[in-house]
Amino acid sequence: MVPLPFYLVLSAILFTIGVAGVLTRRNAIIVFLSLELMLNSANLTLVAFSAFLGDATGQVLVFFVIAVAAAEAAVGLAIIIALFRNKQTVNVDEINIMKW
């Protein structure tokens, strides 16, 4: 049987890859996709703990995290569409009119 730290380290690796994607990519859509990867790595941690501790609370929380991720993706993509309508770009480097 696979011990628990294996799942946790895999989740840490995926989370780190997601953070690297959020920090380095210039396309706003790819930033959102990396954010979804981070949320999924947290889901993996929750499900792993739920299986190893015998508590269903972890999986119920995963259900809520997936619902929240869906809501956040919808609103975030609406913001990106509104942004694109005004500036014709999704490159986060070019969205700098509030810089001083």
Place this chain on the structure above:
Amino acid sequence: MSLDTVFFSLLALSSVVTALLMVTHRNPVMSLLYLIANFFLLAVLYLTLQAQFIAIIQILVYAGAIMVLFLFVIMLLKLGDEQQIQEKLSVKKVIAGGLCLAMFAELGLAFSISENHASSIVHPRSEELGTVETIGRSLFTRYVFPFEAISVLLLAAIVGAIVLAKKRFH
């Protein structure tokens, strides 16, 4: 090297590879497809942890609805390849890489130290924990308040998305 460990290693390696490909690819549609592959691999990982409901929900909702929404937006905005992936090693990328390595070191250290001897085997009750019945019972009795709150959140998200994305008719 039992069959469980081999299977888990294959799944873990594939999910890390697809995640890396997702983060580094230039075309946003290909990135999205790699992320969908990653979600399918994660769903299989949930199945190895006997979380059947969450695995199916992951495929239906995450890979089937949220990613399709992303695809709609990518196609709507007609986003092509990301121009000038800066190949030069800028200071920002070095700092980002350093931060990621530090965070991974801290997380790996925290997760590898397990003094609880029960963390070597899956809990014997986990087979019946992953079913729809158990999750549903827990969701509608003990966690009914967050469940109703989530429905209000989804309503707020729908209203917000429509208001933000509609054209202004002057």
